Amino acid sequence: MENTRQYLWWQSGIIYQVYPRSFQDGNNDGIGDIQGIIKRLDYLQWLGINIIWLSPVYPSPMKDFGYDITDYTAIHPLFGSMDDFDQLLEELHQRQMKLVIDLVPNHTSDEHPWFEESRSSKDNPKRNWYIWADATVDNKPPNNWLSVFGGSAWEWDENTKQYYYHAFLKEQPDLNYREPGVVKALGEIMRFWLDKGVDGFRVDVIWHLIKDKLLRNNPTNPDYRDYMPTYDSLLPVYSTDQPEVHEIVSYMRSILDNYPERMMIGEVYLPIHSLVTYYGINNNGAHLPFNFLLLQTPWDALHISSIIDEYLSALPQNGWPNWVLGNHDQPRIRSRVGSDQAKVAAILLLTLPGTPTMYYGDEIGMQDVPIPLEEQHDAQGLNMPEKNISRDPERTPMQWDSSMYSGFSEVRPWLQIDKMADIENVEVQKKDKWSMLLLYKKLIALRRKEWSLMAGNYDCIYHDRQGFVYTRKLEGHDSFLIALNLSHRQCCFKLPEGMGGKVEVATIPELENTMVGDVIYLSGDEGVVIRLKG
Secondary structure, X not given: OOOHHHOOXXXXXOEEEEOHHHOOOOOOOOOOOHHHHHHOHHHHHHHOOOEEEEOOOOOOOOOOOOOOOOOOOOOOOOOOOHHHHHHHHHXXXXXXXXXXXXXXXXXXXXXXXXXXXXXXXXXXXXXXXXXXXXXXXXXXXXXXXXXXXXXXXXXXXXXXXXXXXXOOOOOOOEEOOOOHHHHHHHHHHHHHHHHHOOOEEEEOOHHHOOOOOOOOOOXXXXXXXXXXXXXXXXXXXXXXXXXOHHHHHHHHHHHHOOOOOOEEEEOOOOOHHHHHXXXXXHHOOOOEEOOOHHHHOOXXXXXXXXXXXXXXXXXXXXXXXXXXXXXXXXXXXXXXXXXXXXXXXXXXXXXXXXXXXXXXXXHHOOOOOOOOHHHOOOHHHHHOHHHOOOOHHHOOOOOOOOOOOOOOOOOOOOOOOOOOOOOOOHHHHHOOOOOHHHHHHHHHHHHHHOHHHHHOEEEEEEEOOOEEEEEEEOOOOOOEEEEEEOOOOOEEEEOOOOOOEEEEEEOOHHXXXXXXXXXXXXXXXXXXXXXXOO
């Protein structure tokens, strides 16, 4: 039998993203906090989660809700204190759970002391810590680079008569990783948290860290359409994914390697062939460059099955795969594919090889909540209201129970709660055998018990326009067959002779523990996990 102990915690575990503002309010100010998260750890343990990824809780003016940082080694009072953070870490470790925290090295807040020094004068020692450039001869920005959040990526500084670069808000100036002092400071920040005992980092926009030295213009995007964010009108050829970025990623990895069993996730929105380069040469880069293909691929069987094959075959030797269905920047899975297909998506996420990442609330089928313009907070949406790209709808408070504010808080939350929260919440779904929550719980339990589902070989044995079928096999362990109908119509799959078995988990619970033969008949929006005979 294969020795299953060779797998590390981040390979065998399931990552669950907690967006702290929206998970649980511990002090009744309408905003989630660290004590609130501690209060809900028993729930996460019951669900079977063993890795929490915590979005930023650093001091911040909150222009981009914590991704604009003024102090990398402290906690914002809104979320609690460093003592609260230490307690969270201790409580997690007592439960044999891990904590991965957000690291945001690409940019700071414009209120960070580093930037205040940098912009104070051209000869300040920290001037080169950020990206400054002269205006063109006709007093325009240095090049055509655009901000992800709309408009030019260059902001004029009247005091020193130069522009500074910001890939996101003008209140989020980008650091200059061609400056050794910045690289050294990043290492010190990482060591601070590693010495505290955090288990890893999710590194924000890691592919942005280095920009073209010559500041060359980005080419226009021939596929741009008016409904798309203005950022997409150019191809970010020179402002992102520069070859030298891998030196920074490798440097970060070298720091992690000095601490036992720590890990790094890299946020990378790039095509597959570019994404996999972030594993590094000989796997000296990110342990898990985030794979967002399930967020970006059209939800039909032909597209999904082919993209899975393409991704798995592109992985470098010993590169560990991972999958993501939702996060704080993307519409929720239920809102993208519908309630019934969200269950099929749950089976897909938790039966693919590698590490799955869940977004809080997806396990109860939370959906995007329409937020009136006057109640919106997200800068991306407010800067381009006509584009309908606010991220507030997927950041609404977790729905715990049927009380007035869903058990999230005793006062009105910072964002409104879904009108369906009375019947779509944790307490209601715990008692409903048909619920999304109990489907997730069963899938997580099966995955954690069966090494074939975590580390076994993946083979797609059939796909068509409606669905696809794949197996997960690991020598010395039971084998599984997963059949998914990604359409709303019934379908059937003919399997190789003698390949039937027992249904372990299904979108329709009544099918569980039944036997299936060589032909599988599925209703629309149905999926099954079958333990194969022999």
